[in-house]
Amino acid sequence: MSNSKNPIVKKGLQLFNFLKKTYQAWDSTDPFARSAIIAYYTLFSLPSLLMIITSIASYFVGAEAVQGRIHTEIERFISKDVALAIEDMIGNVTLENDNWITLIISIAALIYGATGVFFQMKITMNLIWNVTEKKQNFKRMLINRAIAFGMVLVLGFMLLVAFVVTLGLNLLTEYLGQYAPEITIVFAEILRLLISFIFITGLFAAMFKILPDVIMSYRTTFLGASITAVLFLIGESLLGYYFTSSNPASVYGGAASIVLILLWVNYTCLILFFGAQITVQYALIKRHKIIPNKHAKLAHSDEMAALNEKKKKLDQDRRNALRLLNNPEEAPKKKKS
Template identity: 50%
Template sequence: MGLVKRKLSSFWSLLKQSYFSWNRNDPWARSATIAYYALFSLPSLLIIVVTVAGYFFGKEAVQGRITQEIGEFIGVEAADAIEGMVANAALNQSSTWAVIFGFAFLIFGATGVFFQLKAAMNNIWNIAVKKNTVKRIVINRIISLGMVFVLGLLLLISLVISAVLAAIKDYVASIEPAVTTFLMEVLNFALSFGIIMSLFAAIFKWLPDVKLKWKTTYLGAMLTTCLFLIAEYLIGFYFGQSNPGSVYGGASSVVLILLWVYYTCLIVFFGAEFTVQYALHKKDKVEPNEYAEPAIYQELERLEQKRGQLVDEKRILDTLQSHVDEEEERQKQRKKQEEDDRSSS
């Protein structure tokens, strides 16, 4: 009992420290920024995901699954809008150059949201990139593209497991129909939980420029998944009781997508902050990779540059002030000379 109490006390302390750090890093503005990027990245991102998973299960089946999953989060209307984005963003096959440029813009658009998410993760870990060379920018884009393929892989795994679960359901229904519904609900929940947690763990592991062990990310990914599923239920309940999109008319789908990404980013950032605090609590060895360094070094460098700038500004102000003092002194002398001239006359 004493061990459980200490564990709970330690967990509560980690939650409090995570909240204070999360709030201090201004997650609201960062989430809004990433939601904006995500709106433009979604068509490209989903095209790649559908292509990867659709190679095995067919494009229509994958699109239907994505529409179903997103529809459970933010409603069928917004999910249909996202499906329309994918359908309308197909590459132009009119020429080779059109395909090449189309594919390049596709990659650039799909990786944009993860590129911004990577910068936010570095900020949470208090590290900064040493120098943004062309090579490093390309590497960051490749890492972001890797996250897109992870999404496709997880969707593929989800479809495979769903097919297996359907076979299990038919088998169990032939033996004991009464337990089929309950069993499928439990298995589907476990499937969703495992896939979402894997995605969050991959984000915490691969996006920040730190050397981090997988085991350090698991608890934070699990907490993030729990918060995400709770938020999914609450926002679904809210949408069921009201129609917030109706206020925005034709733009309602866009607003709902932004809202969905916004609250998801808030939760992801909290999970990342918890992972940081957990790593500190466990005294895990976490250090920047070869492309990054503690952000305090660059902060000190900026402060030193600011100090030099202030010294230069003070020198200029002192020079201007000396000119003003000299002019005032000359005016006093002229006035005194004029008074002396008047008195002598």
């Protein structure tokens, strides 16, 4: 049997071609520059973003519990020093003021800062999905900021859900640990990994569904989010090993925490954008319906319309030339001087 007829080889070639096409599409969007831009915005958005998220979740479970959860997650993803630095950032952001005008301005600045990173991410997502906004004015800018703020609220809600689920998991493992401690440890680790996967998949699904100006099926959204979550978890492990073994920010001294935040967000965005490109390429192969919403259009629709008009004009000129060639008497006669 030849290799071309071998189903395993055929599937392997299809997967290779799919990944090759995905990489080429991913590389064409200049992901490194766009990830750096989002990392820059994240650095300035982080205090406001975390304060809003903390405030939402703290309303239900208490500020100390939420801040402890954030500290644990950041320490797990990046490092203990970065977790402490971010905890200080949250503590330094305050809205206490007797002047209500100043308070309103502070809240507006807080929301504007918190939505900056998602606003920039929305621009990149539209580029990946090959759509552009029909109108770019002040009203549309406010709508985009509102959409970005919606992602902030989603983050706060998901943090609350994750906190409640983790609390329930801890209670369950403590109970089961009384009867089978060794099995319980393995069970708890598997369950935590599963919860992390579900949480991250839900977050990416929300980003794919809310941020880009496209309409796509939930099937496509969750499939792409699941693949991106797997890539993220693998990348998280590799980044954790890289940060621990090589300590890339050690040469920056007091600015090491800032550098680590920038590096982590930069690498994470690269993974996110690649996952988004996988979603787009898979949807194209499977012919899943993805169309721009009412506020957007295909990125090259104006150019295509101009090309079609030019083609129509060329076709008309060609027909006129053929008609004059076959009927020379119809050609306009020159006036005698």
